[in-house]
Amino acid sequence: MTDSPIHQTSTRKRLDPSIQEMRALGHRLVEEVVNHLSDLREQPVARRGTHAEFSSLVDEPLPELPSHHAECLEFFFERILPDLTSINHPRFHAYIPGPSSFAGILGAMLAAGTNPFVGTWLGGATVSALEVTVIRWITEMLGYAPSAFGVLTSGGSMANLTALAAARTRRANHDAPVSIYVSSEGHASVTRAVSILGFQSDTIRTVPVDKSFQMDVNLLRSMLRNDINAGRAPLCVVANAGTTNLGTIDPLPELTDICREYGIWFHVDAAYGGFAALTTEGRQLLRGMQEADSLTLDPHKWLYCPMGIGCVLVRDPKALTTAFHTAGDYLKDLPTDEINFYEYGPELSRPARVLPVWMVIRGAGRAQLAHQISEDMRLARLAARLLDEDERLEVIYPTLSVVGFRHRLRKGESEHDRAARDTKLMEDSLASGKLMLSTTLINGRSMLRFVVLNHHTSEDDIRHSVSYIRLYAV
């Protein structure tokens, strides 16, 4: 195809390259991305580096003149990609990764290439309609209330914030100070959301966990009674459906009962674990999640979508429109009887996050996604068993797919020195470029985390990762 007349006749400088150049650049980009994905396993997982080191690779003065886009692509692939922490890497076991599948990449390309505006119906009706469908698919995949509705957010943190804003609409007594109950294993984004929403600093009531790291429901009950006696108004319980530290699931059926008894909003932070409900085993573990008033999910974690996609579902969607209703004279052309997504969350301009999610779900189908999630859980159990064979290590087996392990305390050794061996193991693994782990604190004691949540990870990768760990263990 030749250049369009617009491009050929214009004498003004244009931001876009010619049509032929666009095509060549697009092909080149796809080629490079696929090359990158095709040998992920051979690449280093990550490299620790300072700002000074990395800025010496990427920093430049503000460009005054244009550069060829092909040269910009080269810059990225030669200078930025080689040292990128690769969360797609099959032996990236740190944190809770977001390993996008190729369908997710295609969806992200569609979104970037066509640039839909999904804040209002008039701005992007077909894509809004698709988001409504995908929200229904997610609701159905989890067995959540068919009447529920929600919105795709930038991630789990925004989903927790959105859910707590919805919960606030339930507040009956506006004079009494509010309490929100979270376990000591809850994610930090909940506390941050409470602070962003302008609640008092003593709003968060931290409920201790029991020896299985689950919220202690007896302690929750006594905290509720004490707070009510002291004139406080309990607003919400935030339960974990997969803690970040160990993937623990709080006792959701009991928490449902308590919330009903006290008339409290029940929010479940299922950012990590929610999609495990696609599997038979996960559905059983997550029993009670379906009773929540609101749910946080992260398609960019266990739904194999690219970074930047969370989701909040709310049983009674009116709570969202009450929390986020807004008006502007410039919005008066919008149909009020259609879904305007800006009324369901804090954003007006919103990208088509739905396209990667739609592509992943439609491309794989429910059964294949369930199979992949089961496989991640199986590989995590395998990792735990192999680590457990090393007598220098003690292991916490995964509920979902996070394995906790640490060096055993030696006779006469201080906890400080033992913890230093955990840190050294993590640093040596990272420096090897072969695998990446992370450390955390459980009951104040350090522990390493080995997460499996990646369709690129094979049984061989698990065996390799464990043999590196055994090599670096001291």
Ligand SMILES: Cc1ncc(COP(=O)(O)O)c(C=O)c1O
């Ligand atoms: C349980 C839990 N909740 C919330 C979040 C925050 O999600 P995001 O990083 O997508 O904002 C995370 C992130 O790992 C998480 O594990």
